[in-house]
Amino acid sequence: MVTELASAAGAGLLLGIQFNPVASVVGAAVAAGLFAAGRAVPAIVVLLGAWLLGDGARLLARATDAIAGPGLVEGGIEAQWAVLALWALGGFALGYALPTWAGTFVGRRVTHGTGWLAAGAVAATASGALSMLSGALG
Numbered sequence: 001m002v003t004e005l006a007s008a009a010g011a012g013l014l015l016g017i018q019f020n021p022v023a024s025v026v027g028a029a030v031a032a033g034l035f036a037a038g039r040a041v042p043a044i045v046v047l048l049g050a051w052l053l054g055d056g057a058r059l060l061a062r063a064t065d066a067i068a069g070p071g072l073v074e075g076g077i078e079a080q081w082a083v084l085a086l087w088a089l090g091g092f093a094l095g096y097a098l099p100t101w102a103g104t105f106v107g108r109r110v111t112h113g114t115g116w117l118a119a120g121a122v123a124a125t126a127s128g129a130l131s132m133l134s135g136a137l138g
Contacts, residue, residue, distance in 0.1 A: 013086050024095035030120065031047040031100045059088055
């Protein structure tokens with residue numbers, strides 16, 4: 001049981017680092033610009049929408065296959081849910097939330113009204129760089 005959950009966790013994390021590079025770059029850049037401008041609610045909507053379009057639809061399709069069919073990994077339903085949960089959380093955190101946070105961090109420290117632009121540029125660059133690194137790891 002423990003080894004099945006450990007292998008499921010490893011598989012979920014491996015799937016999580018392989019996020020959609022296009023949706024993550026665009027979503028993180030726009031959300032960071034909105035966060036830096038002080039518009040938190042639209043930024044969260046953009047970030048979640050980008051994740052749903054980029055990775056969420058693929059994850060939901062694989063979830064229905066995993067539950068109805070043979071599954072993503074060996075083990076019971078707990079192992080399947082562990083893979084899906086770590087895939088969703090890992091992909092969202094690494095591909096979308098972390099670059100958005102980095103861009104917002106920079107954008108709020110820029111003066112003269114261009115913080116939103118700096119935030120978007122940093123978030124897009126960070127997301128693209130993480131996407132390239134995740135391709136080498138996955």
